[in-house]
Amino acid sequence: xxxxxxxxxxxxxxxxxxxxxxxxxxxxxxxxxxxxxxxxxxxxxxxxxxxxxxxxxxxxxxxxxxxxxxxxxxxxxxxxxxxxxxxxxxxxxxxxxxxxxxxxxxxxxxxxxxxxxxxxxxxxxxxxxxxxxxxxxxxxxxxxxxxxxxxxxxxxxxxxxxxxxxxxxxxxxxxxxxxxxxxxxxxxxxxxxxxxxxxxxxxxxxxxxxxxxxxxxxxxxxxxxxxxxxxxxxxxxxxxxxxxxxxxxxxxxxxxxxxxxxxxxxxxxxxxxxxxxxxxxxxxxxxxxxxxxxxxxxxxxxxxxxxxxxxxxxxxxxxxxxxxxxxxxxxxxxxxxxxxxxxxxxxxxxxxxxx
Amino acid sequence: xxxxxxxxxxxxxxxxxxxxxxxxxxxxxxxxxxxxxxxxxxxxxxxxxxxxxxxxxxxxxxxxxxxxxxxxxxxxxxxxxxxxxxxxxxxxxxxxxxxxxxxxxxxxxxxxxxxxxxxxxxxxxxxxxxxxxxxxxxxxxxxxxxxxxxxxxxxxxxxxxxxxxxxxxxxxxxxxxxxxxxxxxxxxxxxxxxxxxxxxxxxxxxxxxxxxxxxxxxxxxxxxxxxxxxxxxxxxxxxxxxxxxxxxxxxxxxxxxxxxxxxxxxxxxxxxxxxxxxxxxxxxxxxx
Numbered sequence: 001x002x003x004x005x006x007x008x009x010x011x012x013x014x015x016x017x018x019x020x021x022x023x024x025x026x027x028x029x030x031x032x033x034x035x036x037x038x039x040x041x042x043x044x045x046x047x048x049x050x051x052x053x054x055x056x057x058x059x060x061x062x063x064x065x066x067x068x069x070x071x072x073x074x075x076x077x078x079x080x081x082x083x084x085x086x087x088x089x090x091x092x093x094x095x096x097x098x099x100x101x102x103x104x105x106x107x108x109x110x111x112x113x114x115x116x117x118x119x120x121x122x123x124x125x126x127x128x129x130x131x132x133x134x135x136x137x138x139x140x141x142x143x144x145x146x147x148x149x150x151x152x153x154x155x156x157x158x159x160x161x162x163x164x165x166x167x168x169x170x171x172x173x174x175x176x177x178x179x180x181x182x183x184x185x186x187x188x189x190x191x192x193x194x195x196x197x198x199x200x201x202x203x204x205x206x207x208x209x210x211x212x213x214x215x216x217x218x219x220x221x222x223x224x225x226x227x228x229x230x231x232x233x234x235x236x237x238x239x240x241x242x243x244x245x246x247x248x249x250x251x252x253x254x255x256x257x258x259x260x261x262x263x264x265x266x267x268x269x270x271x272x273x274x275x276x277x278x279x280x281x282x283x284x285x286x287x288x289x290x291x292x293x294x295x296x297x298x299x300x301x302x303x304x305x306x307x308x309x310x311x312x313x314x315x316x317x318x319x320x321x322x323x324x325x326x327x328x329x330x331x332x333x334x335x336x337x338x339x340x341x342x343x344x345x346x347x348x349x350x351x352x353x354x355x
Numbered sequence: 356x357x358x359x360x361x362x363x364x365x366x367x368x369x370x371x372x373x374x375x376x377x378x379x380x381x382x383x384x385x386x387x388x389x390x391x392x393x394x395x396x397x398x399x400x401x402x403x404x405x406x407x408x409x410x411x412x413x414x415x416x417x418x419x420x421x422x423x424x425x426x427x428x429x430x431x432x433x434x435x436x437x438x439x440x441x442x443x444x445x446x447x448x449x450x451x452x453x454x455x456x457x458x459x460x461x462x463x464x465x466x467x468x469x470x471x472x473x474x475x476x477x478x479x480x481x482x483x484x485x486x487x488x489x490x491x492x493x494x495x496x497x498x499x500x501x502x503x504x505x506x507x508x509x510x511x512x513x514x515x516x517x518x519x520x521x522x523x524x525x526x527x528x529x530x531x532x533x534x535x536x537x538x539x540x541x542x543x544x545x546x547x548x549x550x551x552x553x554x555x556x557x558x559x560x561x562x563x564x565x566x567x568x569x570x571x572x573x574x575x576x577x578x579x580x581x582x583x584x585x586x587x588x589x590x591x592x593x594x595x596x597x598x599x600x601x602x603x604x605x606x607x608x609x610x611x612x613x614x615x616x617x618x619x620x621x622x623x624x625x626x627x628x629x630x631x632x633x634x635x636x637x638x639x640x641x642x643x
Binding site: 061120133255262301305317 | 568579
């Protein structure tokens with residue numbers, strides 16, 4: 001990255017890079033047909049969530065199997081607020097922004113609660129409690145009538161704003177909103193990851209006792225990591241609700257939650273570029289398989305069995321093989337550019353005895 | 356009263372399944388998140404064999420054997436290669452396995468629920484006007500107690516049990532003293548998977564039926580049981596199983612079946628926040 005923007009350092013470089021990639025992605029929506037743009041928007045929403053998850057797992061060492069539940073919180077928060085505001089006659093940005101804020105705050109609050117429990121737990125216990133959380137999502141949705149039961153909630157359709165109406169279709173507009181949100185969330189995550197907070201997370205992940213001895217408040221770092229990750233998940237859930245105009249418990253199952261974990265692991269845990277690759281794969285591969293199986297001369301029953309299960313089979317196998325054979329994921333396969341002074345400093349810190 | 360009685364029967368199954376988690380945890384310090392899916396494969400085998408032969412006993416026996424075999428394959432084929440450096444690896448590898456097994460079951464058997472017959476009468480026996488346990492419940496509780504007692508005897512009284520415990524607590528020293536530690540780990544997995552298969556085969560007929568996701572909840576319940584009892588303690592598994600079984604049965608009876616998962620979540624959070632070491636755990640902290 002240094003070679004592209006040599007003059008910029010630190011936060012400024014991350015923001016510039018994030019802005020450039022966001023503009024590039026928005027430009028790319030002009031090349032796609034409406035359905036592709038819908039897929040692109042979905043990928044962007046997943047990207048925000050996966051980037052948060054990969055930060056949590058890869059950098060702070062806490063495994064969450066329940067990110068779908070945090071997304072659902074964001075989605076319901078968005079839908080409830082947007083419906084209330086729509087009833088009050090608000091549209092456009094005046095409706096989107098408050099609803100989005102509620103979604104993010106709700107998911108963040110749940111993440112904070114989980115994080116408080118998580119800070120006292122290690123590895124498998126945390127994974128188990130997040131698993132219990134995501135299994136409870138349908139139960140919560142059916143128990144509380146305000147959440148619409150199994151049907152879930154609709155959220156108001158948001159069309160293209162007036163000035164752009166002649167220029168772009170609704171799907172493309174939705175993709176823009178998703179890309180802008182993902183861009184903002186991921187840039188924020190990248191700044192956190194590159195700064196002192198990232199360093200503290202890695203310190204706690206590698207050796208909690210040593211981190212504590214060096215004055216790193218390990219508990220607080222873990223809780224913060226969980227909250228940050230939950231905020232990203234809530235943002236992703238809100239955007240997904242915005243583009244699909246609905247939120248329902250059936251969309252946030254355990255299988256979906258595991259798929260998010262697959263996206264984070266396949267790309268490469270801890271890597272934001274890896275999260276982008278992973279999100280792309282978990283959206284596009286099932287679609288490819290559905291397209292492929294519909295071409296094959298199979299019975300309707302068999303086609304239905306394959307379309308639902310074949311992607312899961314492939315992702316599960318990839319997950320196990322990746323974690324056992326190449327834990328660095330797809331990003332680990334890409335040869336790295338010679339790095340700038342930051343990387344040099346890091347390797348110097350790692351092996352002081354070679355001087 | 357009836358709710359408590361059925362709760363005890365279900366709790367016995369949860370305890371049995373939790374015991375299988377405890378077995379693997381003690382041997383390898385891994386919580387096997389794939390245990391539910393592995394037991395489910397064995398249950399499908401038992402279902403198919405019972406259907407083909409018409410005998411529940413043959414199906415049960417073959418199912419348990421299949422469970423052991425799956426444990427052997429998974430340990431030798433997958434889990435052995437999980438690096439010990441990070442606890443994440445074992446969990447993630449197991450999650451991948453869950454996805455593979457469940458999707459394979461979905462492809463071969465379809466997503467619909469299949470009714471699985473219980474071996475004995477499921478209607479409650481009425482004592483002095485109060486409905487209590489059914490014959491099937493008594494069979495479940497009986498078999499659970501027998502298996503738990505047998506495992507306790509194996510672990511406490513036999514040479515194999517001593518070697519299993521030794522390799523779990525001090526692998527390096529055990530290896531020096533001539534214990535084949537890797538073989539003991541494999542045996543631990545086989546035992547645990549067979550026990551889990553038994554638990555799933557006992558539970559599935561009393562629930563909705565056989566489905567590729569039929570053991571998801573069983574795993575969550577058993578995990579809660581293991582956490583309440585403490586993962587190091589087989590006795591805690593029995594105690595925790597009874598608590599969770601009765602609590603879930605009462606919740607389902609008074610508030611409806613949909614509330615049960617929320618109940619488990621609340622129970623888990625409470626136990627982990629108030630008594631993080633588990634009720635029976637001997638360790639101070641839950642470090643993995």
